[in-house]
Every structure is written in C-alpha cells, then in structure tokens.
Amino acid sequence: MHADIKPDNIMLVNQSQQPYRVKLIDFGFATSPAKIPCGAVIQALGYRAPEVMLGIPVTESADIWALGCVAAFLYLGYHLFFNMNEYEMMQHFVHMFGQPNKSMLQEGKHSKKYFWMRKGIMKHTWVLKTPPNTESEAEDTAAFLSLLKWMLCVDPIKRITPVEGLGHRFITMKHLPEDPRATEQRMADEFLTRN
Incomplete structure (x- = not known):
C-alpha cells in the first residue's frame, strides 16, 4: 500500500x-x-x-x-x-x-469524533454531529460585526469612542452564554474587594 x-x-x-x-x-x-x-x-x-x-x-x-x-x-x-x-x-x-453503514461506525475507533449514537426504544441510530457552538459562534460574529460597523463609521462624530468600544458587547462578551465557573470566580472577586 x-x-x-x-x-x-x-x-x-x-x-x-x-x-x-x-x-x-x-x-x-x-x-x-x-x-x-x-x-x-x-x-x-x-x-x-x-x-x-x-x-x-x-x-x-x-x-x-x-x-x-x-x-x-x-x-x-x-x-x-x-x-x-x-x-x-x-x-x-x-x-x-x-x-x-452501521457496522463501519460501530467498528471505527474514531467514529465518535464525527457521529453520536441516538438511543431509541427499538434500535440505536448513528447521527452525524453538528459543528460545536454554532449558535454562540453566530452571536459572536454578529457582535463583532456590530462593533466593526461602529468603528468604521464614515462620520467621525457618530464613530464609537474608546470608552464606548470597551463597553461594547463584543469586548465585554455579554452576548455569550455565561460559564458557571466564571460567575463563581466573579462573585469571589467581588466578595474579596468588599471585605
């Protein structure tokens, strides 16, 4: 070969x-x-x-x-x-x-990289996985394009300022689903700064 x-x-x-x-x-x-x-x-x-x-x-x-x-x-x-x-x-x-075919997917050592097993009552079916975080990626792209639109505004008076830019959702990442660990860390940080 x-x-x-x-x-x-x-x-x-x-x-x-x-x-x-x-x-x-x-x-x-x-x-x-x-x-x-x-x-x-x-x-x-x-x-x-x-x-x-x-x-x-x-x-x-x-x-x-x-x-x-x-x-x-x-x-x-x-x-x-x-x-x-x-x-x-x-x-x-x-x-x-x-x-x-099902036998190829069952035999494959790497099948689970691409497919997942949908378990049914009578039989199990292999299903092609979808790309990860599709919804999050779409929202992230929309947030970036929003920031870019403001940064590239032809009228300089309407263009985003540095302070506004730092508060934009793309920079703050407010548009993304929150990671529970990040929430716990933020709460711990807030507790330490208050005490």
Missing part, C-alpha cells in the same frame, strides 16, 4: 515522447496494510479515505480512494476536499455519498 497518493506524488515520465505516461513516486510511507495499526492516521488529509478517518482496519482500497480524489482533481481542476478539517470532510462524505 502506498499510503500517500496525492497529486504531488504523481509525475509525468517523459512528456515529449510519452505524454500520457505517469509514475507514482515517494514510497516513504508504503507498507503492508497488515502492518498499519488500527486507527493510525495515514494519507494526506484531502486524500484520506473514510475508513482511515473512522479508525477501521485499512486495506489497499484506501489507496483507490486517494487515487479517485486525484482523478477528480485532474478532471475538475480543483481538489474535492481541500482546506477542510476532518469534521468538514466527514460532513462532505455524508452529503455526497451518504452515511457510512
């Missing part, structure tokens, strides 16, 4: 005499699939097979996945899964190809 198939590791042999002959290079990660520990992270992220991400024992078929990604890149002119983190890739896999 090559374990690192990507466009950087595919070269044209002799473009003038054999324009369609290519050669696979860089066998530094090549090994027998039996020697790859279950759950080991192999392959470049944009070319990583779903079974590698889930932590299922791999076979040479992971190289076929990577080769398919290279073929798509050559045909489309762009990477299918470029500049994504693992969760975004898994989300795209599910969107494009459907959810991995």
Whole structure:
C-alpha cells in the first residue's frame, strides 16, 4: 500500500515522447496494510479515505480512494476536499455519498469524533454531529460585526469612542452564554474587594 497518493506524488515520465505516461513516486510511507495499526492516521488529509478517518482496519482500497480524489482533481481542476478539517470532510462524505453503514461506525475507533449514537426504544441510530457552538459562534460574529460597523463609521462624530468600544458587547462578551465557573470566580472577586 502506498499510503500517500496525492497529486504531488504523481509525475509525468517523459512528456515529449510519452505524454500520457505517469509514475507514482515517494514510497516513504508504503507498507503492508497488515502492518498499519488500527486507527493510525495515514494519507494526506484531502486524500484520506473514510475508513482511515473512522479508525477501521485499512486495506489497499484506501489507496483507490486517494487515487479517485486525484482523478477528480485532474478532471475538475480543483481538489474535492481541500482546506477542510476532518469534521468538514466527514460532513462532505455524508452529503455526497451518504452515511457510512452501521457496522463501519460501530467498528471505527474514531467514529465518535464525527457521529453520536441516538438511543431509541427499538434500535440505536448513528447521527452525524453538528459543528460545536454554532449558535454562540453566530452571536459572536454578529457582535463583532456590530462593533466593526461602529468603528468604521464614515462620520467621525457618530464613530464609537474608546470608552464606548470597551463597553461594547463584543469586548465585554455579554452576548455569550455565561460559564458557571466564571460567575463563581466573579462573585469571589467581588466578595474579596468588599471585605
């Protein structure tokens, strides 16, 4: 198994005499699939097979996945899964190809990074996790844009002052859900300053 198939590791042999002959290079990660520990992270992220991400024992078929990604890149002119983190890739896999089957998810050492088990009365179902703190992130972005709008006000008279800026909800973080530990710490600090 090559374990690192990507466009950087595919070269044209002799473009003038054999324009369609290519050669696979860089066998530094090549090994027998039996020697790859279950759950080991192999392959470049944009070319990583779903079974590698889930932590299922791999076979040479992971190289076929990577080769398919290279073929798509050559045909489309762009990477299918470029500049994504693992969760975004898994989300795209599910969107494009459907959810991995139940046995794959149960066998995968890393399945719980991407999916959670919904427990029902009759059966349990694997469900793709949603990105964390989506609501908080949206509120944080709205607060930042609000501050930015005031900072970049064309009319200098209406522009936010430094004192107003320090009191803005983005700076004070009043728009975010309060962490109970922060509340306890603040109360302790207030008690110490009073006494």
